[in-house]
Amino acid sequence: MRSWINMIEENAIVVDSSGRILQVNKRWEIFCREHKIDPDLYVVGGNFFNQFRDRGRIREMETIRQVALRQMHEYSQVYPFTLPDGDVQWFSAKVKSLELDGGEGAVALVYLHAVTLDTVEQSTAESVLETMGDGFYQLDSQLRFVYMNLNGEKILEIKRRDVIGRKVTNAFPGFEESRFFAEYKIALTSKEECFFEEYYEPLGRWFHVSVYPITEGGLAVYFRDITASIENEKKLKELAYYDSLTGLPNRQKMLEVCQELIAKEKKFTVYFLNLDNMKTINSIYHYKIGDEVLKNISGQLRLLEGDKIQVGRLVGDEFLIVLQPAPSDKLHLFAEKLEKIFEEQVWINDFQSVHITASVGISCFPYDTTSLDNLLSFAENAMTEAKKLPGFSYAFFRPQMRVSQNRHSIIESGLRDLSEDSGIHYHLQPQIDGATNEVKGVEMLARWNHPEIGFISPEEFIAISERSGTIAPLTLHLLDRLFTQISEWRRRYAWDFTVAINISPALLESPVFFRNFFDLIDLHQIPTKLLEVEVTEQVELAYSEHVLENLQACQSKGICVAIDDFGTGFSMLSYLTSFPIDKIKIDKFFLRQIGEDKKAEALLISIINLAKSIECDVLAEGVERQVEVDFLLKHQCSLFQGYFYDKPMLPNLFEEKYLEAPKSRMLNS
Ligand code: C2E
Numbered sequence: 001m002r003s004w005i006n007m008i009e010e011n012a013i014v015v016d017s018s019g020r021i022l023q024v025n026k027r028w029e030i031f032c033r034e035h036k037i038d039p040d041l042y043v044v045g046g047n048f049f050n051q052f053r054d055r056g057r058i059r060e061m062e063t064i065r066q067v068a069l070r071q072m073h074e075y076s077q078v079y080p081f082t083l084p085d086g087d088v089q090w091f092s093a094k095v096k097s098l099e100l101d102g103g104e105g106a107v108a109l110v111y112l113h114a115v116t117l118d119t120v121e122q123s124t125a126e127s128v129l130e131t132m133g134d135g136f137y138q139l140d141s142q143l144r145f146v147y148m149n150l151n152g153e154k155i156l157e158i159k160r161r162d163v164i165g166r167k168v169t170n171a172f173p174g175f176e177e178s179r180f181f182a183e184y185k186i187a188l189t190s191k192e193e194c195f196f197e198e199y200y201e202p203l204g205r206w207f208h209v210s211v212y213p214i215t216e217g218g219l220a221v222y223f224r225d226i227t228a229s230i231e232n233e234k235k236l237k238e239l240a241y242y243d244s245l246t247g248l249p250n251r252q253k254m255l256e257v258c259q260e261l262i263a264k265e266k267k268f269t270v271y272f273l274n275l276d277n278m279k280t281i282n283s284i285y286h287y288k289i290g291d292e293v294l295k296n297i298s299g300q301l302r303l304l305e306g307d308k309i310q311v312g313r314l315v316g317d318e319f320l321i322v323l324q325p326a327p328s329d330k331l332h333l334f335a336e337k338l339e340k341i342f343e344e345q346v347w348i349n350d351f352q353s354v355h356i357t358a359s360v361g362i363s364c365f366p367y368d369t370t371s372l373d374n375l376l377s378f379a380e381n382a383m384t385e386a387k388k389l390p391g392f393s394y395a396f397f398r399p400q401m402r403v404s405q406n407r408h409s410i411i412e413s414g415l416r417d418l419s420e421d422s423g424i425h426y427h428l429q430p431q432i433d434g435a436t437n438e439v440k441g442v443e444m445l446a447r448w449n450h451p452e453i454g455f456i457s458p459e460e461f462i463a464i465s466e467r468s469g470t471i472a473p474l475t476l477h478l479l480d481r482l483f484t485q486i487s488e489w490r491r492r493y494a495w496d497f498t499v500a501i502n503i504s505p506a507l508l509e510s511p512v513f514f515r516n517f518f519d520l521i522d523l524h525q526i527p528t529k530l531l532e533v534e535v536t537e538q539v540e541l542a543y544s545e546h547v548l549e550n551l552q553a554c555q556s557k558g559i560c561v562a563i564d565d566f567g568t569g570f571s572m573l574s575y576l577t578s579f580p581i582d583k584i585k586i587d588k589f590f591l592r593q594i595g596e597d598k599k600a601e602a603l604l605i606s607i608i609n610l611a612k613s614i615e616c617d618v619l620a621e622g623v624e625r626q627v628e629v630d631f632l633l634k635h636q637c638s639l640f641q642g643y644f645y646d647k648p649m650l651p652n653l654f655e656e657k658y659l660e661a662p663k664s665r666m667l668n669s
Pocket residue numbers: 429444445446447457458459462475478502503504564565588621622623624641642643644648
């Protein structure tokens with residue numbers, strides 16, 4: 001039987017992301033043998049990238065690699081292939097991502113279609129060039145247009161019949177002074193190809209340009225409009241620095257502002273401001289109202305901005321204001337200015353208003369400390385002190401506040417070290433189908449055995465990580481390790497359990513985090529249908545529309561969205577209708593009422609029915625007793641997680657217990 005690859009009527013080569021050749025067709029093999037090409041370019045196990053590596057053609061290697069890794073969909077390009085006898089064979093190459101049955105992972109299929117460049121008029125090359133995604137034109141040795149393809153016309157907004165025969169400098173205004181022209185001249189005299197990215201003012205667009213000198217004289221020029229991707233990059237940078245809801249600088253940006261001042265040895269003061277009653281507002285009204293209130297307060301804080309005053313939003317309802325030097329009485333005055341903002345009611349519509357108050361903690365650089373980490377946590381500490389007083393209040397940091405700060409800052413600084421010996425790791429807890437006693441999934445739970453202070457509960461260090469802005473790197477670090485493990489188990493044991501991941505409320509708003517998360521999934525090639533994100537039913541979740549967008553992005557990729565601790569939050573019902581939810585995890589609090597409280601039992605049954613009626617799966621969490629299992633099974637909830645079945649455990653223990661001996665996937669009940 002002819003294999004599929006031999007049926008392709010072009011030269012065809014399958015390579016992995018490092019260029020290793022996995023398959024080639026007969027056609028390519030024959031071509032290579034005929035031209036005495038190095039076997040490394042056509043035998044299985046050889047490396048297709050050698051031809052590029054030897055000639056420094058990094059771009060070709062990189063593009064093929066990206067297609068193999070599915071970071072790019074498909075790519076085509078015409079490129080010169082130097083034969084051992086010195087002749088050049090031009091190939092029109094087309095590269096596509098490919099899924100192989102054998103589980104080789106990421107691979108690309110490369111088609112090479114031989115073309116002749118100097119007979120572009122009627123040859124097949126012309127039709128290739130015409131249909132090519134890139135723009136292309138050929139210039140003679142006087143830099144006059146010989147040819148331009150259709151896409152070239154489109155991209156440059158020009159008709160080829162108007163330019164053929166004309167000099168490139170006459171066709172484009174300002175060309176003679178541009179980098180394009182300079183590069184062309186160099187390529188023409190040096191006979192060396194070049195690649196560059198450049199902005200062309202008259203069209204207002206960015207281009208990626210590849211210039212190849214032609215043996216007979218002249219240049220072949222390929223170009224692509226990359227304006228969109230450059231603008232995206234800019235936007236992403238902005239996203240990384242500005243808070244999307246309020247437009248204020250975010251935590252990262254504010255840290256950099258402080259770092260700059262420290263580097264310049266300037267004195268300054270930070271005001272750590274926390275709103276007191278956002279939770280109530282979100283639970284009484286819709287989260288959109290909460291968003292409006294945050295925007296309103298942000299707008300008013302922004303009015304304080306000036307030469308020496310910067311305002312940013314750290315996370316949720318926390319703001320940071322940086323004030324450049326001021327004698328201590330002025331510091332009070334500024335705090336009083338802040339107080340004025342909170343005297344006014346905030347109108348949420350024409351006939352309703354709410355009263356917001358805030359607590360503010362203040363610390364000074366370098367008076368209180370010379371470390372930026374300490375400065376912020378001292379200010380936060382002072383804010384916590386201020387919270388003890390009703391209404392708007394502020395407090396200056398005092399050294400007595402520092403004692404309780406010690407453990408906090410050890411944990412906070414420890415979170416910046418994600419190395420092997422940091423002691424940060426994760427456990428897996430099985431999720432069981434109670435009807436069959438089979439494992440269905442696992443939940444990843446963070447663990448930390450700190451080298452100095454020993455075990456720290458995830459509740460404690462996750463909260464600190466959220467506040468200090470390290471939760472994104474921490475989560476991604478754990479996911480990277482988890483995904484590495486799951487990939488290995490997929491190869492070894494045909495792993496098909498779902499994997500539940502806890503996503504902090506602090507991350508739910510961040511498009512940047514989700515982009516990194518999706519990239520990581522792609523990198524490890526984890527099938528999205530195995531993944532589940534768990535979000536807690538807390539007010540923070542209701543903060544912004546970005547949460548909705550991020551969760552929708554998960555769902556559209558096939559990742560399941562689960563609500564954690566269901567029933568302990570503030571407004572179960574509005575939740576289920578506001579967000580795209582696939583699954584709810586009933587909190588252990590409800591399970592403890594089974595056999596104790598008839599009303600709670602009735603509520604539990606109605607929660608299960610409600611979930612089913614909106615096509616949500618239900619899992620009961622923290623199952624500890626037989627009565628709980630019996631009751632839940634009787635009422636159609638059969639997915640369980642809890643000590644009754646197993647505790648969270650190290651991955652190697654999980655492997656031993658549930659993967660190595662397939663029979664033990666069935667628990668003995
Ligand atoms: P959670 O997401 O509700 O996780 C379930 C918690 O219940 C875990 O506590 C688990 O050990 C515990 N548990 C499981 N079965 C039973 C049982 O039968 N009885 C009782 N009493 N408890 C049971 P753990 O591991 O201490 O985690 C606490 C919380 O910390 C988690 O609650 C979650 O909110 C957070 N957390 C843990 N890892 C991460 C993480 O990687 N990222 C984020 N954002 N949060 C995490």
